[in-house]
Amino acid sequence: MIMGAIEVCSYSVRAIKEYSRQATNAPKVPHDPPNRTPLVFTEADTIGLHKPHNDALVVELLLDDVEVSHILVDTGSSVNIIFKEELDQLDLSSDRIEPFIEPLTGFDGEHCMTVCMVNIPIYLDGVAKIIQLLILDKPAIYNSILGTTWLHAMKAVASTYHQCLKFPTPDCVYTLRGNQTIARLCYINECKLHSANQACVISLLGPTNELVVQQTKPKQESIVQVCIDELRSERQVGISAELDQSIREPLIHFLKQHSSTFAWWVEDMPEIDPQIACHELNIDPTYKPIK
Template sequence: MIYSLLTTSVVHTIQSHPNPHKQITPAKRPHEAASITFDDSNLASVTLPHIDPLVIELRVNRFTVERVLIDQGSTSEVMYYKTFIKLGFTELDLSPAHYPLFGFNANLEYPLGKITLPVRAGSRSVDVKFLVVKLPSSYIPIMGRTWLHTLQVVPSTYHQLLRFPTERGIEQIRGSQKSAQACYLLAAKTKKELEESSIEVLDRESLDDDGRLTINRQQLISFLLGNLDVFAWSLYEMPGVDPSVSQHRLNVDPKCKPIIQKSRRSAAEHTTAVVEELDQLLDAGVIREVTYPT
């Protein structure tokens, strides 16, 4: 396998080549693999800049499974116990797994067992051995290098895309940035934080005189957790908003000569708050730093 970076444009290519020093007869000539490339045209539906992982959707044992993390750092495919139960299995369906997993909470984790299930990606389906662990996670399964190499998958987190060869040609699966961000929020927001920031509602179900339905706190929290991808939690998640909605302009007469004002000092806590807010806006790409000569 050869990885090459073309100089004319940003293109990542992986292609199989026969050994040039080995003579190949027509009867033994291998099937030439098609090139798998990524370029800027694949960024049309990607929100930039981003540092999102590649989270996709796959078909696992007759079920469509969302929030599938593509993890090139994992040698094994991992399924969480909650997902395992939702797929209709019990611990009686597990085979023994005699080796531990590394990397979870910086400790060894011994799986409950392993199970082999069919996984379909596009037109290709392969049997995948999942290690089942009883740990909390915002992701449903994790697909590691074993599955990636079996299908000869070439992923690109930057392009939010993975591609793989099939008999019909190169097929692809697009990643979901909304799902990736929702998983991050699920992992970052604890139950305590949600309760502290939740809206006060009546602890009963009833119809008020004005016809509005009231729900208890736990129902509201469950509803918000189940629809995290619907809400915009930061400016980063609202691309395409017209600048006139949020753009700020100084009401300055262009005919006037600019004058440098004296430096004004603010309280330390105010300065810290301003710096944090500016860093968030810069990271989100909403503003950019410019330098004017004086």
Template sequence: MDNEGSADILYYSAIQQMRIKREWLVPTNAPLVGFEGTRVYTLDVVTLPITVDDHPQHITKDVTFLVIDYSSAYNAILGCLTLNSWKVVTSTYHLMIKFPTKYKVGEVRGDQVVARECYIAMLEMDDHLQTMSIEEQRTIAEPVEGLEKVLLDDSRLERTTKISTLASLPVRQALNAFLKENQDVFTWSHEDMPRIDPSIIVHKLNVSPSFSPIYQKKRVFTQEQDKAIEDEVHKLQEAKFIREVYYPDWLANVMMVKKAKGK
């Protein structure tokens, strides 16, 4: 059950195990985006009747699945559009869904052990696919053209951009002149973007004035975490994105989040 994705997906391995006839499948080439950031092209589309729960508290609906040939620990994924049409209420904590039927409310419970096994299997697949993706990028991500640095403002050496060297010299000279004449469209810092309504970029806490702020107990971080926090704060201060203020009766600790690369 996927409460965020809109697509109903049936994996090709499940199609083979179900022995679905080939004439039931309708060819298509629509891409799906979201599988580790890559595009996965669907093989076919198939419409199957799906029955949830047992009689009498059950529902039977036709669902059109996108069939994809992709490694997964799951057989199928039901998207939010289908779940909404069934008026399904999901509880990930209880591994259970409930839905209205003609005979009161039906429910389906999951298996904690099976869910854990699928989760671990998907993590192992993600690690393997990310490793393959990195290796592929190392082999094919070669520059297809050279780049030439262009100085837009002779009085400010940091204001540069790059253009392709594949163009002829007259074309590059004309492009250089055009970029210098229109350098006002470039920005190197937020100070180069005046007259922008602050409401677009200013974040505020949606806190009711009737509630008193909560003073969190100051957390103790490791030496490595302290260094990372200090470096990030200095970056934001140098960019003038944040400034130092004092709240004697309010404190919110820094939340450390590890990135995918381990930083």
């Protein structure tokens, strides 16, 4: 789930409140349904799928005359995303890309900033919709994420269980099927991305001296606190608990000799040159101030 500014109200508090009231005041009695074939999902749509499954809906679409795979259809996202690495593959002219910095929020409240935006036509069964895609410059397992703005523009309904989405055309209902194999490959890549902070051990193994990369978790080092000022027991520093005695004792002796060089309180650092150290608030300057 990715949340960003809604086009009709942006970040205006007044516009957001009005947008909320419009939903509350909308008529609850449905109008007469149009004379069209209804969008219906049945068990027949699951033929050929491995079940049971918990796969995301990952599709392939034509973006600006280029076939792009690994596109996640996310019904919980209010924005459409394309990642910079994939955008570079589309080889678009630079004048089509506009600077656009906007905070995006995930379900856990974590923020990330967009860098640019681009309008790209997305083609599907002869229907073309020019969609605004926000550009993120960060590693990702998908090439693009399409949210509710694209789904609503297509009047499409997505079903992850049936691994497809459907939308009406003048003649019939078109079904775009997801790729369950790619969805599971994306899941595997997501697991690898989460374990990217693991250490890599590269060794030469086998008769061909083939390079083998082994993923191992970094060793968790134990830390012990050591007092380096006999007159002030609260003045302690942390050192490795696994240090050899031949290193541990000289290190502690050295730290005790130079304990006066440590700054224990703010008062110990009067008139520090800002070029050496300074304090600043962790506030993104691109955020709009709100009263």
